[in-house]
Amino acid sequence: MFDPLQYEFFVRGLIVATLVGALCGLIGVYIVLRRMAYIGHGLSHAVFGGAVVSYVIDLNFFIGASVWGFLSAMLINLTTRKRSIGADAAIGIITTASFALGIALISRTKTATRSFDAALFGNILGVEQSDMYAIAAVTLATFATVIIGYKYLLFTTFEPDVAGFYGVPTGWIDALFALILAATIVVSIQVLGVTMIASAIVIPPVVARLLTNDFGKMMGLSVLIGAFCGLGGIYLSYFVNAASGATVVLFSAALFVVALAYNTARDRIAVMRGKARLHAGSVIAADDSHIGD
Amino acid sequence: MLHPSPHQYEHHEPVVELQSVTCGYGGVAVVEHADLKIARGDFVGLLGPSGSGKTTLLKSILGAADVYEGDVLVNGRSIKDKRPTIGYVPQLETIDWEFPVTVEQVVMMGLIRKNRFFPWFRQEERDHAYSIMERLGIAEFGKRHIRQLSGGQQQRAFLARALVSDPSLLLLDEPTSGVDIKTRDEVMHLLDELNHQDITILLTTHEINAVAAHLPWVVCMNGRIVAEGPPSDVFTPEVLKETYNAEIHITEYQGMKLVAESPHYFGRNDRQNHEHETVAGD
Numbered sequence A: 001m002f003d004p005l006q007y008e009f010f011v012r013g014l015i016v017a018t019l020v021g022a023l024c025g026l027i028g029v030y031i032v033l034r035r036m037a038y039i040g041h042g043l044s045h046a047v048f049g050g051a052v053v054s055y056v057i058d059l060n061f062f063i064g065a066s067v068w069g070f071l072s073a074m075l076i077n078l079t080t081r082k083r084s085i086g087a088d089a090a091i092g093i094i095t096t097a098s099f100a101l102g103i104a105l106i107s108r109t110k111t112a113t114r115s116f117d118a119a120l121f122g123n124i125l126g127v128e129q130s131d132m133y134a135i136a137a138v139t140l141a142t143f144a145t146v147i148i149g150y151k152y153l154l155f156t157t158f159e160p161d162v163a164g165f166y167g168v169p170t171g172w173i174d175a176l177f178a179l180i181l182a183a184t185i186v187v188s189i190q191v192l193g194v195t196m197i198a199s200a201i202v203i204p205p206v207v208a209r210l211l212t213n214d215f216g217k218m219m220g221l222s223v224l225i226g227a228f229c230g231l232g233g234i235y236l237s238y239f240v241n242a243a244s245g246a247t248v249v250l251f252s253a254a255l256f257v258v259a260l261a262y263n264t265a266r267d268r269i270a271v272m273r274g275k276a277r278l279h280a281g282s283v284i285a286a287d288d289s290h291i292g293d
Numbered sequence B: 001m002l003h004p005s006p007h008q009y010e011h012h013e014p015v016v017e018l019q020s021v022t023c024g025y026g027g028v029a030v031v032e033h034a035d036l037k038i039a040r041g042d043f044v045g046l047l048g049p050s051g052s053g054k055t056t057l058l059k060s061i062l063g064a065a066d067v068y069e070g071d072v073l074v075n076g077r078s079i080k081d082k083r084p085t086i087g088y089v090p091q092l093e094t095i096d097w098e099f100p101v102t103v104e105q106v107v108m109m110g111l112i113r114k115n116r117f118f119p120w121f122r123q124e125e126r127d128h129a130y131s132i133m134e135r136l137g138i139a140e141f142g143k144r145h146i147r148q149l150s151g152g153q154q155q156r157a158f159l160a161r162a163l164v165s166d167p168s169l170l171l172l173d174e175p176t177s178g179v180d181i182k183t184r185d186e187v188m189h190l191l192d193e194l195n196h197q198d199i200t201i202l203l204t205t206h207e208i209n210a211v212a213a214h215l216p217w218v219v220c221m222n223g224r225i226v227a228e229g230p231p232s233d234v235f236t237p238e239v240l241k242e243t244y245n246a247e248i249h250i251t252e253y254q255g256m257k258l259v260a261e262s263p264h265y266f267g268r269n270d271r272q273n274h275e276h277e278t279v280a281g282d
Helices: A008-033 A038-056 A061-081 A087-108 A114-121 A129-148 A150-158 A160-165 A170-192 A197-211 A215-240 A244-289 B054-062 B103-109 B123-135 B151-163 B181-195 B237-244 B270-276
Strands: B014-025 B028-039 B043-047 B066-074 B087-089 B169-173 B200-205 B217-221 B225-229 B249-253 B256-260
Touching (some): A008 A038, A008 A150, A008 A170, A008 A197, A008 A244, A038 A061, A038 A087, A038 A170, A061 A170, A129 A170, A150 A170, A170 A244, A197 A215, A197 A244, A215 A244, B014 B054, B014 B200, B028 B054, B028 B066, B028 B200, B028 B225, B043 B054, B054 B066, B054 B200, B087 B151, B103 B123, B103 B151, B123 B151, B151 B181, B181 B200, B217 B237, B225 B237, B237 B249
Parallel strands (some): B043 B200, B169 B200
Antiparallel strands (some): B014 B028, B014 B066, B217 B225
């Protein structure tokens, strides 16, 4: 049971996966409630393009990819404001173009292909100490930002137009959110890979939403579920001998199925209890109706 | 339905003043050369067909529509200089009822301008929010999810959010749209009460008989302001034709001018219509 804990690289992987899970779970609440689930998937592809460009022009990966991701997210926001283009179309165009740029650059610099495999599919057990510090720093900064901007983010997510009427600087809030989203995706890529990141952003908040109607509780639950999925998925990957990123996703998906089943059963029980109460009420009413006979 | 006599105003300084305003979005003017003064204590309804610029006019007061010409003044100050504190109630139909927020959380959003740099709301702010909810009869539902309320209670929750910052001006975008008759009556009585507590109200509505006919002052719009005044003066076939681009019949009930809606027109040809119907006032 505790065998894997004797390996330092595995323990590091566990810590990192837990942090990334919590981080994606936190950001994911806003993504899911803004009905932009596809942005996680799209932006990770855009960031991949930025990562390749950073490599080609010999720029630090974190800086290059973060700036690229931020600009992509802002571009998506701006494009979405043009009423004739929906958010899904904007995400599709901008992120795919960015990803294609990355692929085109890789095909010109063939030596880079191997080092980008990790970015595409994730390599949590290859995470270095410096990556861990970057992840911890982004996690701390994101949690601090979300706590400080809690009421603004809540209002902007709930009613973006009306929030502006009430004095919320929605443009700045959107820019700030794009920044922390880009940073989250950049530090998560190494762990989960471009192809798997969307599930870490979407599944924990969706599971949390199935369990609560309260925004604050949903955030707390989503963070816990994200951390649990990261931890549990990586731990499980050791025993099933499967790719770490894929195991985290499958573990999260299994949890979603359980939550969905629980939610469905709870709703059915509530309906049955309601019917039973109604039936009991009508029986009592029928009995009462005989009182004056 | 409402208080039989309009609120008697003691103040006549305009709370809202539109000075030949042309406004719209993305370079396209929706409302042209609108002049309007709303005094403190007024209860005004904006009336007109879809696309006539009612909501755009509201948004120009909120600073959310592009003003191409003229100026919008709230409490004597141009909204270009300072964004005014206005209570705004959106159309209920635009709300995402699946969003995980409680009634209390919705109402507290109205206090967002206070304590800008403090992440949470203070206890006194929470108490103030509950006092407003108490006044509107929804305090007991504070912890409930917004979807779990009735239509009237939902409207009260969004009204409470608008009132919690103590605005002197309340703007409502179709507050009775998509609600049943009982809820509509409930909402209009509540607004009437608030108006009698010295809150100036400006609302948009599509409902001529059920809402506009009961207001002390209406403004008819169709890309511009066609006419304004008490319903008894404004509801004439000429004004309504200019507003709606259609012949509209007027009838009277207990001294109140009402529109005679004619669904039986559907399916008939024009000749039959002309043979059997005449327009009131002809």
